[in-house]
Amino acid sequence: MILIVNTTTDTSITAEIRELNKDVEIIEAGAMKISNCIGCNYCWLKTPGVCSIHDDYEQILKKIIVADQLWVISDTALGFIDHKGKNIFDRIMPVVTMNLKFKGKQMRHIMRYDKRTDVGIIYTGDADREYLERWNSRAALNFDSNSLGVFPVSEIKEAVSCMY
Amino acid sequence: MHVLIINGSPRVKKFSNTDKIIARFAEGFCENGNTVDVFEVSDRKQWDDIRAAFAVNKDIIIALPLYVECIPGLLLEFLETVDPKNDGTKLSFILQSGFAEGAQLRCGEAYLEKLAGYLGCEYGGTLVKGDNFSIRLTESEDQDRQTVPYRQMGVVFAGKGSFDDEECRKFTGPEEFPLMVRLLIGFVFRTLAKKNFTKASQAWGCDKPLDYRPYGQEN
Ligand SMILES: Cc1cc2nc3c(=O)[nH]c(=O)nc-3n(C[C@H](O)[C@H](O)[C@H](O)COP(=O)(O)O)c2cc1C
Numbered sequence: 001m002i003l004i005v006n007t008t009t010d011t012s013i014t015a016e017i018r019e020l021n022k023d024v025e026i027i028e029a030g031a032m033k034i035s036n037c038i039g040c041n042y043c044w045l046k047t048p049g050v051c052s053i054h055d056d057y058e059q060i061l062k063k064i065i066v067a068d069q070l071w072v073i074s075d076t077a078l079g080f081i082d083h084k085g086k087n088i089f090d091r092i093m094p095v096v097t098m099n100l101k102f103k104g105k106q107m108r109h110i111m112r113y114d115k116r117t118d119v120g121i122i123y124t125g126d127a128d129r130e131y132l133e134r135w136n137s138r139a140a141l142n143f144d145s146n147s148l149g150v151f152p153v154s155e156i157k158e159a160v161s162c163m164y
Numbered sequence: 165m166h167v168l169i170i171n172g173s174p175r176v177k178k179f180s181n182t183d184k185i186i187a188r189f190a191e192g193f194c195e196n197g198n199t200v201d202v203f204e205v206s207d208r209k210q211w212d213d214i215r216a217a218f219a220v221n222k223d224i225i226i227a228l229p230l231y232v233e234c235i236p237g238l239l240l241e242f243l244e245t246v247d248p249k250n251d252g253t254k255l256s257f258i259l260q261s262g263f264a265e266g267a268q269l270r271c272g273e274a275y276l277e278k279l280a281g282y283l284g285c286e287y288g289g290t291l292v293k294g295d296n297f298s299i300r301l302t303e304s305e306d307q308d309r310q311t312v313p314y315r316q317m318g319v320v321f322a323g324k325g326s327f328d329d330e331e332c333r334k335f336t337g338p339e340e341f342p343l344m345v346r347l348l349i350g351f352v353f354r355t356l357a358k359k360n361f362t363k364a365s366q367a368w369g370c371d372k373p374l375d376y377r378p379y380g381q382e383n
Binding site for chain 2: 011036037038039041042044045046047048049050062065077078079080082083084086087089090092097098100101102105106107110111112113128130134135137138140
């Protein structure tokens with residue numbers, strides 16, 4: 001399953017994706033109530049796998065754990081995805097466990113589920129694309145998956161060509 | 165010298181590892197009559213005051229935990245509301261994280277250097293160190309072992325006015341561990357660390373295994 005989480009309020013982006021590829025599941029999160037992660041660690045230590053914040057992110061998390069691909073559509077700020085986009089990543093933490101191991105030369109969390117979800121970003125506005133590419137690759141390492149790349153909305157066709 | 169220190173952690177002050185690190189750092193920094201003001205981004209009620217302090221201070225440190233390889237969403241949300249400066253302000257960072265190797269923090273560090281520019285500040289360097297996850301789970305001497313070394317970094321910052329210093333670079337520790345050390349730590353992860361985390365979890369009232377799958381075993 002290919003999951004697209006649109007954290008912007010511009011639904012023309014998702015409409016275009018849908019036109020190019022019918023086989024995607026889209027969540028319009030732009031107007032949803034999604035808190036930042038508060039770092040309580042409950043998802044690792046108190047209620048393993050369950051976030052203590054019961055807001056609209058819960059339905060997104062339940063989809064992520066069965067998705068082959070996660071695409072986050074985000075506005076940008078300070079050269080990076082904005083806080084609404086970043087919160088989608090910070091709140092993914094319930095998919096990893098507190099248990100650690102070495103993967104290659106670096107420490108990683110042991111994953112909670114069998115599914116591996118590759119991650120990609122589609123962004124509006126100005127961002128440091130080179131840095132975003134680097135960051136997204138690092139972020140994917142944390143979920144034992146791969147980066148699908150980072151695309152400005154002007155290159156949406158290139159992004160959609162990776163959705164299979 | 166007076167420094168504004170902003171704790172960029174989303175975790176409440178009481179449980180924030182960054183808070184304990186800032187306290188030690190400030191001990192060293194204030195030794196010779198220097199002063200600090202400390203604010204917490206986790207407390208939204210402080211945001212107006214932090215913005216006001218950010219506007220008037222010329223020496224600022226943002227201390228933060230690494231969150232998925234970069235800055236926490238909440239800190240980003242706050243910084244999106246800050247007016248860029250362009251008045252010669254020096255912005256330095258204390259970046260700390262859970263994983264222990266220096267290499268884990270480099271992607272976050274690279275962003276902080278750019279961030280200083282976006283905020284119209286001169287970059288005063290970043291003090292980089294991991295292996296801080298368990299500060300909140302420890303007390304007294306065990307916690308001191310992790311936090312006290314930051315006192316000396318406060319002394320160095322007081323002398324230099326930045327983290328652009330050999331002693332600060334060394335403070336990071338190894339970029340990656342050699343194979344023998346990885347095997348050893350890997351063994352500790354599977355045994356002692358696992359046991360300790362399970363114990364901490366039970367103390368928090370958890371009756372499930374740490375690798376529990378709440379949304380179905382088949383997933
Ligand atoms: C959502 C989230 C993401 C994190 N991401 C990373 C990471 O990418 N790398 C890492 O080494 N530690 C990571 N950590 C661990 C924190 O950086 C570490 O526990 C830190 O000491 C917390 O400081 P605080 O108590 O002041 O928030 C993460 C923690 C949370 C809650």
